[in-house]
Every structure is written in C-alpha cells, then in structure tokens.
Amino acid sequence: MKKIEAIIRSSRFEKVKDALADIGVNFFTLSDVKGFGLQKGSKMVYRGSVYDSNYIARLQLDILTTDDKVDEIIKTIVGSGRTGEVGDGKITVFDVQSVTRIRTGEVGESAI
Amino acid sequence: MKKIEAIIRSSRFEKVKDALADIGVNFFTLSDVKGFGLQKGSKMVYRGSVYDSNYIARLQLDILTTDDKVDEIIKTIVGSGRTGEVGDGKITVFDVQSVTRIRTGEVGESAI
Amino acid sequence: MKKIEAIIRSSRFEKVKDALADIGVNFFTLSDVKGFGLQKGSKMVYRGSVYDSNYIARLQLDILTTDDKVDEIIKTIVGSGRTGEVGDGKITVFDVQSVTRIRTGEVGESAI
Amino acid sequence: MANVTAQQAMEAANEAAFLTNNLWILVATVLVFIMHLGFATLESGFVQRKNTVNILFKNAMIIAIGLLTYCLIGFNLMYPGADFAGKFFGFGGFGLNPSEADLTSAYGDYTYWSDFIFQGMFAATAATIVSGAVAERIKLESFLIFATILVAISYPITGMWKWGGGWLDAMGFYDFAGSTLVHAMGGAAALAAAIVLGPRLGKYTPSGIKPIPGHNMPLAAVGVFLLWFGWFGFNGGSVLSADAANVSLVFVTTALAAAAGAVGAFIASYLLFKSHDLSMVLNGILGGLVGITAGADQMGPMSAVLIGLVAGVIIPFSVVFFDRIKVDDPVGATSVHLVCGIWGTLAVGIFGKMAGMGQFINQLIGTLAVCVFTFAFSFGLMYLLKVTIGIRVSEEEEIKGLDIAEHGASAYQNVENAAFAANIQ
Amino acid sequence: MANVTAQQAMEAANEAAFLTNNLWILVATVLVFIMHLGFATLESGFVQRKNTVNILFKNAMIIAIGLLTYCLIGFNLMYPGADFAGKFFGFGGFGLNPSEADLTSAYGDYTYWSDFIFQGMFAATAATIVSGAVAERIKLESFLIFATILVAISYPITGMWKWGGGWLDAMGFYDFAGSTLVHAMGGAAALAAAIVLGPRLGKYTPSGIKPIPGHNMPLAAVGVFLLWFGWFGFNGGSVLSADAANVSLVFVTTALAAAAGAVGAFIASYLLFKSHDLSMVLNGILGGLVGITAGADQMGPMSAVLIGLVAGVIIPFSVVFFDRIKVDDPVGATSVHLVCGIWGTLAVGIFGKMAGMGQFINQLIGTLAVCVFTFAFSFGLMYLLKVTIGIRVSEEEEIKGLDIAEHGASAYQNVENAAFAANIQ
Amino acid sequence: MANVTAQQAMEAANEAAFLTNNLWILVATVLVFIMHLGFATLESGFVQRKNTVNILFKNAMIIAIGLLTYCLIGFNLMYPGADFAGKFFGFGGFGLNPSEADLTSAYGDYTYWSDFIFQGMFAATAATIVSGAVAERIKLESFLIFATILVAISYPITGMWKWGGGWLDAMGFYDFAGSTLVHAMGGAAALAAAIVLGPRLGKYTPSGIKPIPGHNMPLAAVGVFLLWFGWFGFNGGSVLSADAANVSLVFVTTALAAAAGAVGAFIASYLLFKSHDLSMVLNGILGGLVGITAGADQMGPMSAVLIGLVAGVIIPFSVVFFDRIKVDDPVGATSVHLVCGIWGTLAVGIFGKMAGMGQFINQLIGTLAVCVFTFAFSFGLMYLLKVTIGIRVSEEEEIKGLDIAEHGASAYQNVENAAFAANIQ
C-alpha cells in the first residue's frame, strides 16, 4: 500500500477531484498548506510598505491506495492539476506499513 | 521507529487523547484536516440552494513512536475512536528513517 | 530522495527559513499544527475558570530533498530552530518512493 | 399675525414643548432598538463559533415577534387603563386603536404611537436576555414558542403591576426604568430556562468545570458598547419627557454607574483570578447599567458610582456562584440581569432621595414578587415544552453545532468553493 | 422682559418649534448616515472572504463621492426650483448658495443646510445598492465611474420627477420616503449592472446552481440591524418636520413592517427549503422596510404588518427567481430593493388612506417610469464602460480574489509576521 | 388658562427652546459616546490578532476611567470658573455640586449635568488616541496609569486654556470643537508615548520596514464609520445649542470634509504606492474629520472640502514619514490626530470667516503651546513609568501576544473544546 501526497493549486482542486472520481478514487484527506517554491506570492501593500507575501495558499491531498493504482492516480493528478505555469506543485509517494480502519479494526488493503 | 497518522472524528479527540495518555503516550502533533470518504457532509442551504458540504472536519494525530508500541497505540485508538458508524477514520503507519530532537540534537529513539 | 518533516516553534520560523536559504533550500511546504509535548500551553482564564491550553501552536515544514542534503538540512534546522528550552520540536526523515512535478510530469530528483 | 393673543402664543409654546418631548421619546426608541443589536452581538461573541448563526437567527426573530405580539396584545395587557388600577391583571383589548386626540398633546407629553413604540422596544428585551442563557443547546422552535409566550403574556403582566398602575405601584414600589420589570424579570426567566434545560455537554465534568470560551471577543465588546449606547435611551427615555434636569441627571447617573461597574469588575476579578478578564469587565459594565436602572433619576453622582461599583464587584462572584451550582449560562445573563437587577432595585431603598427602611421593604417585596412569578411561569412553560415537543437538541446536533444542525449553514464560510458541490438547485 | 407683546411671544414659540423641527431633520440625517455602514457590513458579510477589503473600499468611497457630487450638482438637479414644476428635467446651477434667509425658518421647517445634508445622505444609497449586486467581479475603477455618474445624474433626475416637483408629482404619484425613488431605482440599476457584468465564475454550472456562501454572518446581521436603525431616520425624517403624530406613526409602521418582513421570510423560506435560512430572514427584514417606505405615513398598523409580511414572503421566491434566470446578485439587492420597492409603491394604491384604483395606476406608472429610465440609463452606461475600459476583472484575479488583485491586501491577516518579508520600504 | 399674559407665554416659549437646546446636547453626548466604540473597533482591526483582547480591554477601561476622573477632578480643572479667566491653571474643587438653578435655563442653554456629561465624553478621547499608538507592546498597568493621569490632569489643563476661558482664549485662539484641544493634544501624547516605548519587535529591520498588517479590516471600517457618525455629535454638539443655522452648517462642513478626506487619501496613496490601500482611505476620512473640527462653524462648503482634501493627502505622506523616522504607530494615530489636528487648527487662519494673518499666528501659537505642553508632560510621565515599574512587556510576551500574556485569553477561540482541559475550579 502507498500514500500519495499531492500539493496542488487551490483553484485546481475541483478539476482534480472530478478526475480522481472518474478513475474511482473518491476518498482522501485534504489540508490547507502554504507553499514556498519557485512561484512567489502576490505583491502586497500595507500603509505604504510594499512587500511580497512569499508563499502561496495550496491544498494537500493525502490518498491511501493499493500499489497497482499509484501510477494511474499520479497520471490523473498531473493531467487535471497542471496549468503549465510555475507553481503547479508536486506529487510524492510513500510506502505504508499498515492501514487500519477505525470503525471495524480491519487491517490492510481492505481498510482503504 | 514509526510514525502513526490517525485521522479521527473531532468529537472523539478527547476520548482518544485520554486513552493514549493511559498507555503513556502524551506527545503528538495535531492538525485540522478535511475528510472525503464514505461519510458525506451535512445538508446545507444557502439562499435557496440546497447542497451537501462533501467533506467532514476531522483531526489528524501524528505520533512518533518506537516499533514495539505501534500495535498497542493502534489498538488504543481503535478502541477509543470508534463510534461504529461510517466515517470513523483510518490509522496509517510509516517507517521513519531518523528522528532528531531540535533542543538537544539527539538522534534516534531517545529523541522521541 | 527523502522527505524531512520539521515541527518548529512559530517564533523561530523566520530564522529557520533564512538559515535554510543560506544552504540553498528555498522550497518547502508549511502547515499550521498544534503540538502536544513536554512543553505545556499557557495559563488561560475564562469567566473565573483557570485552565491550561494544553497545546502549543507550531509550524510544520515539509522539505523534499535528495539523500545527500539530509544531514545538512537537519543540522541547519537544529542550529537555527533551537532555543534550548523544552518544546523546540522534532525533525523526522522519511523515505520517499517517487516525486513527480505536476507542471512537467518529470519524475525523480529533477522534480524536486 | 396681527392679532395674536397671549393665549394663542402660550398654546404655541406648549405645542413646541410637546414637539420636543415627543421627539425625545422617539429618539430614545431608536436607541433602545439598537440594544437588540447589542444583545445579538454580545451573545454571538460569547458562544462557540458553531452556534453563531443560530443565536443571530434567534435574536432577529425575537425583536420581530416581540413587536408584533406587543402590538397584538402586550401593550393592552401592560397598560390596561385606569379601570385596573391597583390590580394584578387587566386587559384593554386587542390591537392598537388610538383616537384622534391620542395623537395630540391631549394624550400627554407624547402621542399614543410614541408610547406604543417606545414600550414595544422594551418588551422584546426579556426574551433576548433568555436567549443568551439557553444558547448552544436549545431547540429553535421550542425557544421561539417560549419567547413568544414570555413576551406576549408574562412580561406585560408583571409590567402592569408597576408601570400599568397595578398593585405594586399602589404599594409604593419604585422601578424607574426596569431593573426589576425588565432585567430581573428577564434574568429570572433565563434562570428557570437554564435549569430546566441543563448545562451544555461537557461543561461540568467530574474533574471540574470546563470553560467553553466565546468565539469572538470583538463582537462581544461591540455588543456591550452598543448596549451602553442604547441605555441612554432606555433610561433617559424613561423620564417620559425631555425634561432638561431629569434627563440630564439620568444620563450622568447611567454613565457613571456603567463606568464604575467596569472598575468594580476589573478589581474584583483581578483579586479573585489574578487575571484581567475582558468578559468580566464587559459584564461589569452591564451590571452597573442594570443596577442604576431602577433609581437612575433618584441618585446623585456619588450614589450612582457606588451602585455601579457594587454591581461590578458582584459580577465575578455571581458568575462563579452559578457555575458552582451548575447552572450553565454562556453569557452571564443571570448574573447581569437577575442579580444586578435585584441589587439595583434594592439600592433605591438604600441610596438617593427615596432611601429608607419602608422603601427598602417595598423594593424587596416588588422585586421578589416579579422574580418569583416570572420564575414560576417560565419554569412551568419550559417544563411543558420539555415533556411535549422537547427543548433540547440531540447530543449529536449539539456536538456538530446548531448552525449546521438547525440551519444547514455556517457563520464563517471560508472554504474553497471547490470544496462544495451543488446537488439540487 | 417687561414689555413683551403676544406677537413676540408667538414668534418665540414658533422659533422654538422651528428649532425642534430642524433638529429632527439633523438627527435623522445622522441615522441615515449610519445606513451606509449597514450596507458596508451587510455586503461584506455576504461576499467571500477574499473580496472583503474590496467591498469595504467601495462602500467607503461611495459615500464620499455621493456627498461631494450631490453638493456639486445633484442637489440642484433634484430640486431645481419652482420654475421646473411638472417637468422631466431641471437644473438650479452648480454648488450650494443659500441666502441669509435660507438659514432661518423662512426656508421652511429646517434650514437650507439641513435640507441639503439630509437629501445628500439619501443620494449615495443608490450606488451602494448596486455595489452589492456587482460584488466579487467588477473592476474597481469601472465601478467607481459608474457609481459617480449614477449618483450625480440618474438619481437626481428621477428624484426630481417626484420630490423635486416634476411630472410624476404633478400626476399624483406618491412615494413618501423612496420605495421607488431610492430603492427600486437602485435595484433597477443593480439589475442592469449585474446583467451586463454576468455571473461570478462557477456560479451557474451545467449541473446546477452552486451556492457561494457569504463569509461572515455576524457582519451581515450587524448590517441589517444598522439598516433598520437608520431607517427610523430615513422614514421618520421624511416627514420633513418633527410633527408628533406623523413621525410617531411612521415609526410604528416602519418597525411593524420590518418585523413582519422577518416573519414572512421565516415562514416562506421554511416552507420552500425546509430550512431556517438566516440570510433570508435578514433580507426579509430589509424587504419589509423597503416595502413600507412608499406609504409609511399613510398606513395603520395592520396595513403595515400586511405590507411587510408580503414583502418578506416575496424575498425567497424572488431570490430563487433571479437565480433561475441566472442573474447573479450575491447580496439579494434586486430582490430587496427592486422587487420589494415596486411592491411597496403599489401597496400605496392598495392599503391605507390613499388606496384606490386611480392611485394604483398612478403608482404603477410612477414606479415603471423610474425603473425603466434607470435600467436603461444603467444598462447603457455599463455597456459603454464594458466596451471601453472594461468592467470585469480577469478570471485569474477573480479566482485570487479582488483583495489581493486590486488592493494587494487581505481582510484578515493572520499569518506569522515571519511569513512576510519586506522588499522595498 | 384664561388669564395668560404675554410675559408668561414668552417664558413658556423660552422654556421650550431650552428643552430643545438641552436635548441636542444630550443627543450629541450619546453620539460622542459611540466614538469610543469606533476607536475600540478601529484599533482592534489594525492590530494583530494576538493583541485584540488587550486593545479591547484598554478601550473599555479608558472610557470608564475617563468618566470617573472627569467627575472627580477633570471637569473642575477644565472649567474652573470666571475667577481664572485668562490664566494657565485653575481648579474649581472636587466632585460635582450643582445648585438648583444650575439645572434650569439659568445655567445657559442646557443644564449643569448636560454640560458635565457632554464634556466628560470628550475627555476620555485623548487617552484612546494614545492607546492605538502604543498598542501591541505596552504593559497594561503602565498604560492604565498613564491614561488616568493624562485624562485627569493634562487634558483638562490645556483644555482650560481655551474652553475654560484661559490664556489662549484671551489671546484670540480659536478651536471650535477640538482639532487642537482634543486631537492634536491626544496625538502629541501618542507621539511622546510611542517614542519612549520604541517600535514593535521586528518592525524596523536592517533590510527595511516590515509591514505588520492589521488582522481585521471589517472591524477597522466599522470603527471609522462609527467615528464619522459620532463626529456629528462631536462637532454638532460643540455649537452648544440647537441653533438651526449653526448646527446644520456644522453638519455640512463635517460631512464634506470627511468625504474629501477619503478622496484625498485615495488619490495620494494611489499616486504614491500604485495601490488602493483601504487603511489609508479610512485614515483619510478621519484626517478630514480632525481637520475640519477647529473651524467647522467658520467654513463654507468649498473651504470644508479643501480642508478635508488636504488632510486626506497629508495622511499617506505622514504615515510614511513617521515610519521613516522609526516611530511605530500601528493605527496611524499621530498622522490622523496630531498632524491633521495641527493642519485643521491652522486652517482656521487660512479659510473661512476668520481667515487672516493675525488669526493664523494665534492659531499657530495655540496649537504649538498645547502640543508642546502635552508632549513634554507625556514624555516625562512615560519616562517616569519606564524607569520605575517598566512600560514594555517582555520580548517573549510580545511574541506570544498580549492576549495570552496579559489576559490568559484569546480573541477568537476556535479550538475543539476537547483541546482544553480544566485544571482548577
């Protein structure tokens, strides 16, 4: 089993979600993160001081999945989350030792 | 060493925390996440449009621990976090390469 | 490739960021977390009830990096994030199976 | 204008004074109106984020219901006319039916319409006081029914006892602007309702009292300032004319009592908790205002300061007391309105022009009579609702928050639109 | 004071009444002023978090621009003087130039300055109504140009038709405080602007209407209470004197209509959506207020309740209707101001002292004339702006939010300072 | 009423006028009162989230302390009576002791109580102005001591110089409603305090000025609108009667100057920073209001617009200037109150009925005298506090935020209850 962490643009979330749903991935966990990368934040002004907010608001999707679906999921996120401009984000894959479903106590692939 | 990530219901947090404390696990890191899973969000209405908020607010507990305590921790979370209804969440275990305590620079199990 | 997760004090964020920039690490993802550890929260009072807020607001930095830079990054964070008082936080290292850059679809070290 | 008589000139002068007197009642009405926003923001600030829409909804409905029922029956229950002088109860008939003369100075220093609208703004206050105390766990429908009956029936009945010329008035009880008739009355209803309803989940645990902090202190502070602002109309308008000496005295005593209430709560809560608790100082201001209300026209500045100071000191003790006896009141309505309302009523017998043992006893009888009646009425009504349609939301709804559970809404939407999907339109 | 004549005494009495009348107009002015804060908070609460600074900025500028242009030309376009009685258009010259006598009771029940400032506070309202309807997607500059021209030219022209003694006045059209001249007018401009501008991105999708919930319900509720508060000045001041019977009647009808509006919207939205939608109740209160405005001095309490109730019931239907025809109005300005404004204007022909078929037809002609003129004017102006400087922000800016895109700011900064770095000072 | 004499009728007419005049002072008092909420919300909005409870707490205490000390000594220091005419200092004795006659028209156009309460509401303003400038780093106790002494002693002394009939009054200095006596005075105290205290941590770094954005723009906007609202009472009430021509003129000049201030700041900040900075426009409105305050009854509309426009343009330059010299003022109090206060005072010598070189010099002397005295007084007092009990919170507390450090509270609790555990009682 694997965990896929994808950092995406907030404005692409809905596209990505729909694309994932199309390949049968409906379950995931979402969190708000701030990205510091090549793409810089917007120009801001406050009381005469001009500054950059040097981060971008992004969403992180955590998806637990079986090994065989990893490539498909990555392809889907790349396909739906890409704008082609700097700042589109990253997808990272981790190995998972075990997954347990709290409701039933089931362990392993059936718990996903 | 392992890292345990548990996605739980916010309303169960206190029970889980107390149960973990009973087995000597007092340290962890908590974050707010949104869960998309089998359980759907509540029915919402705004200015005549009825819709579902399709996520549920949840908490994610990150616990660093030694290998021997993993099973006990999982059992404890399942025991205290379960309501038996769809949406109770997942517990995932990851392998950790190293842990460092910033205060002392200690590395390894003593840093946890 | 590795992922480094560092839980640091919010008040040290700027120092850590500058120190990382000095060793060429400019990219990372930041999130707000709550830490439960040795250090306890502040004394709070509300309408006559005195209580401790038992967590501390902290920041989590997620850094994707190549294997060779891991030690340097850890050293840098320890150097810049330490106050010497209980509650400075932890740095955890995970093995990463793959990284994909959404913008280009590149996979592997060049995607970081 | 050649042949004006002195008589005509005098009539014109009196008419001019009537114009001013009537205008002040209307301006005071506007000020009392904004107190409803004060209550709405104060209560919103003191509840949890997840119950904010609910409390706003209740406060918006209360003022609406209050005005409508007061128009329908309340006004004529409270002011049934001279036939019912010295009585316990009277009713002047449904609706509002002024004669031509009632719209002129023949009616008094103001018109019938001014009378109704000024009094009508007061009426809804009682229910608003309750809404804070039962917040975060009461069912919306049950609350609205309770509030409607309270405002339509209970408030005018006890109000009639004094302001409508009933038995308390005949006895010599004094309550200038409503420490008892409005505030202690509302507080007694709040206490009864909070007892029948029970505390919020998880407030009183075996290991102690768990604080449930309010979610928005600026909103709460806005509420208290608006209430103070409106109180100038509440007390100042209760002079029932623009009489220069009286209205200006009432402004001074009202302002000084509020200020002293802040200082009293500041000192007492620092001594008690070693902390500068904003919520206590805010309650202290309100305590001072409630305290001065019964005798605002009877006091000099020093008495006003003392009355306010004592009210402010009472607040933290009272809040802790109600927590000890496990009466859960998220906004401190019982401490502010009931306890300080009784204190202010009694203070008329202790300070100022009317001070004296006889008056003190009258005050005691009056405030007890109103509180006991209201408590019993509210307790009974709440209990009736409890055993019929139920008064408390389910445990699950309470945890989720009433905003989602009762309104399908959230006070501060801040998600990506993306995280929403419309199903049905 | 030995040899006072009755004549002198009478003059003094008249002067005293003049003082009071003038004072009321000024107090009413202050109340109308705070309605601009009401609009600002209501609209802020109903937009998304990312567009909050933008809407506050627009509202602050609108009142400023409104007052300045009304001083420069608006007042004299709207009140061009008796020479233009019964006409469609007139102009009294630039600026404000009162004579000495204009500052005394020779001018009327109040001074020239009072007249100007009371009317000036009304003027900016029209633009404010628009600002809510076009929120979250209009370019700041284009909006400010549109608002300036609307307030400086369109509003005074149609205002003159009735209040300036123009053709509608001559015809017998009645609009006490502006259900048509202010509200339906502003609503018609809002509708035109919203149509030319188009809906917000993602609001109307092939799979249905996607709700875009407002970000701060307490702020919206504060707005509605403040508007109600100010409305006592808006309607009460429109008596144009402190006349006791009239002003107090207007207070009663205004308050009851608002209360009934809340109840109407409460019931209708519960029946329609099986939900207690706070935003509908808030709009219902405003609908009731807009509805009573045309005939606030012509109605008894029961008629006022009926008018408000109908307005409240209209609200949820109207909101759904505009969504169905894909006119995107984030705050419900068209439903509240246009629809209820027309309803209130017609109601003068149905209820109260003036009711009658002839009057009804006059009302219909009047409200249609003003709405059609304003709609055409606004549509043309918006269209002109669209094809010249553009009226809509880019898609990217809309997604980012106007606060960042147009102001480089964020309404609720809550980052660690650390997350910011100053570049240039 | 058969045998009324003309004399009696005249007395009744005068009494009616007295009623109206007194009523206006009281209504103006209420409007000035709400300015304290305006300051509280403006300052809360402009500070960081972590210092919100603290600033609310300070603002609630300031108004309380201000009223109480003004009652105890301030009023009699500021208005010591005719014996001290033309002097630098005088004292009329402790407390408030009006005679019977002082509560009638024998006292003037209003009663002694009205006089006290209207003036008392002004007094606390000075301390409130300071509270914004020293926000986010001053110790609560030290601030409260500073504020108490400033309001009780410094403000009444310089106030007496002009309004109490002291030397500046004798000299011909003019300050209608307090551009100098209230605003520049408060601003000078704020400047002194901010200098002694030093800037917030991390504001001025070797690499430039780091902006520390306010945490809640709607709250700040609410504050500015409320201040504008209250200013109608502040300036309008300063006519000290309901005189129709004067009060209405003051309303017009006040409103136009505020509007022009918004436009001035809008234009200047756009030219300077290529951005539409809401905080600048908000400060611009206040700058316009402060600017017109000294001569609100001396100007025509055009002069008022010019005075406001200049004030608005000054704001962004002044804000940048104070940042350059590293005086850290989170809310812009020095720019708004000190700089625009001086500007407004001088403007009386440049525009309007009193314009002239002689007057200009009087104005210059007056404003400098007050500013220098206040600056020296405040600097000395602050310094004394610094070397005794300390004035600044520790670095750790400043980072944590004053809400946690000084109040053990947080303005926006939004955690799961679960994340809290009660320990003690």
Ligand SMILES: Nc1ncnc2c1ncn2[C@@H]1O[C@H](COP(=O)(O)OP(=O)(O)O)[C@@H](O)[C@H]1O
């Ligand atoms: N080395 C890294 N470690 C962790 N997160 C990263 C790293 N590099 C980029 N990210 C995340 O990915 C986001 C996009 O990266 P960026 O470099 O701006 O664009 P791109 O991926 O298109 O080249 C960043 O905002 C950040 O959140």
Ligand SMILES: Nc1ncnc2c1ncn2[C@@H]1O[C@H](COP(=O)(O)OP(=O)(O)O)[C@@H](O)[C@H]1O
């Ligand atoms: N495949 C997954 N990847 C990541 N998180 C998941 C996944 N499936 C479920 N979750 C998380 O667990 C939560 C509970 O899952 P859900 O399917 O609703 O109920 P249950 O686990 O009881 O069957 C979800 O809200 C989501 O946060």
Ligand SMILES: Nc1ncnc2c1ncn2[C@@H]1O[C@H](COP(=O)(O)OP(=O)(O)O)[C@@H](O)[C@H]1O
């Ligand atoms: N076992 C753990 N698992 C996960 N997070 C931990 C663990 N122990 C500590 N932390 C995180 O590190 C933070 C600092 O730890 P703490 O024990 O307070 O101080 P120190 O690391 O200096 O000994 C905690 O607030 C928590 O966020």
